Amino acid sequence: MTQVAAPETVRADFDNVRVELTQGGPMVLERDGEEFWAEFDDPGWEGPTAERPRIRRQVVMVTGSHHQNIYWYATGHDRGLNVLPSVYLLEEQQWVPRSAVVLHSPGQSVAMLNGHWNAICIACHTTLGKTAFDTPYRSEPFEEQTIETTVAEFGIACESCHGPAEAHVTANRNPLRRYRLHLAKGRDREGDPTIMLPPQLDPTRSSQTCGQCHSVWEFYDVDGERHANRAGLPYRPGDELRDTRFIAQPSVDRDSAEMLAFVENDPEFVRGSFWPDGMVRVSGREYNGLIDSPCFRNATASDRTLTCFSCHTMHKPPEDPRTTAEWADTHQVSTDMDGNDACLQCHEPMRAELTAHTQHDTESSGSSCYNCHMPYTSYGLLKTVRSHTISSPTATESTELGRPNACNLCHLDKTLDWTADRLRDWYGTPMPALSDDEQTVAASLLWILKGDAGLRALAAQSMGWAPAQATSGTSWMVPHLGEALGDGYDAVRFIAARSLRSVPGYAGLDYDFVAPEQERVEAAVRVLREWRASPAAHLRREPELLVDANGELRVDAMRRLFEQRDRRPLFLRE
């Protein structure tokens, strides 16, 4: 959500607050009546770091209202905006550097460029935003460009999804017309012809309404970008989305001319958003997941085709007993669609065969369609998000693609061999070739010790996931989450600390993921030392958990796996 900075939208305290942990010198926040001001080192400065000037600017806009408040200030040049160098985490009530909330390599800087919001963020954080740079963004020094950015409305308003509504508004000033439509609604599902109703479009166009923002996309060429710069994005709900923009779908277009061109300019274009097989791995891009799902791709009847609206609703029905906040916090899932009923809409026969199919008790989290077919393999906003590519778990996806499989995201204490064995017995899934470690070490430990930063984040988050904790126990996780407190990636440390606090006995963990490195390492060592001294350390003496028969941690094995870690820099483009 994008909102004007005002007392009711700014959630952080600006009343003479000094934020030490930020990029450069401390950020000093002040409030002057209804206005919010900040003094900080200019994040948009592109000259020598030592000469980075100190600036004082008014905060004029806020994005984010569920997890983080990100504050945007007026640069003072035309309508150019830039972001404050620190972000406010709402639940933790903590200011952290902007770079700490993005999963990126420690050595890589996160873009905080003047005009970034005007040129990039505006596309999906406003309704009919027009960038209006006189020359292409960053083709000239920012101060020399003319920026006349305008928006119809901040945030995603009615016309983002329903298209231009002038005729609709004019026609419906007539109350007789409105009531005729209300009374006809039960009989006539066509509704009001003066407005686009996305759920009533065919499945492809319907989901593209959401996909206009929830996808990995790019302009086809500079002309497309310049047109959008002048007139706003040309897509209107009901249009074919791909007519005006390139939707990246590496599962099918990895070798297309467009994709090759993007990768040539930006080698991490695919890796930053997708798993090696093309499944999307970042949140906020669920349309990419949908179009790779068999429930969408292979569907032949429109009323049995998976769309965004199969499970989600953008307007909470009055009869829905949830509060608006609850509905919003559960990703605007439709009434009763937060469980198996979502899938049983089409797979009704499965209702009577649930346990035969899942091999788990009816009430078990293993009998949740979501948990097996939409596991938490996407990352974003310092948490994990369910994959929106409907798939079935395999051990192969973990061995060959490095993606966690649904079984081991819950059975964290089991090996890939265990999973492959079960899947072969239950579903006839071919047994993959497995390395010694894959046969003898719990999958979650391979992921958190050897995996890339994205995989480590997913594994750490799963260790804090209540169903996984209930299935796998928690005592054995502590040294590994403790080790992750010293991870080089801020996001991994944050998630590891949150998961560790959910383990019994660690709710009061004293740890700050953005504290100086020495403090973090000391905290990690303290966690390990205390765990070793506690009875919990001896509860699980299982070699796959890297604990020997004497209850001692197999540090040598941990170190060996750590040495094999995928250290390629990773920036997940959520």
Add this chain to the structure above:
Amino acid sequence: MMTRTSGPAVNYTRRHLRFGWWSLLSFLILGFVLELLHGFKAGLYLDVSNETRRLMWTLAHAHGALLGLVHILYALCLRLFPGLAAGALGPISVSLVGASIVLPGGFFLGGLSFYDGDPGLGILAVPVGATLLVIAVFLIARASGSLDGAPRESGQRPGGRKPRQRN
């Protein structure tokens, strides 16, 4: 032997006093219930999607309570100005009572079930109630033109008539 005032004006005074106070009580209780819905953050009343209901029920409470006061005021006027509305007492009373039921009732029903931003069909009762109210106020306003301006003296019976005695 017992005496009591009677005649049309007296009956109407009583009628509107009684109706006014009971109406006021009813709609104050509705207001109290609405406050409880606020207090307990009831979604059926406070959710954004129920904004129409909140508006309709607030209007029902406000109109019902105010019209209750109008009844009491009208009754007092009849007491003070016995000649007020002579000859139109019946139509005024029917219109005023009708308006007091139909107008807030329409708002209440309009909020009971509704269509997105539009109230339910109960709202159709509101213009009927508003028309009745306009008629009542018009008749009172017209009747007030025939008054001589002098309020009834203390002890004088409404309508200037002596009380009838009844064994």
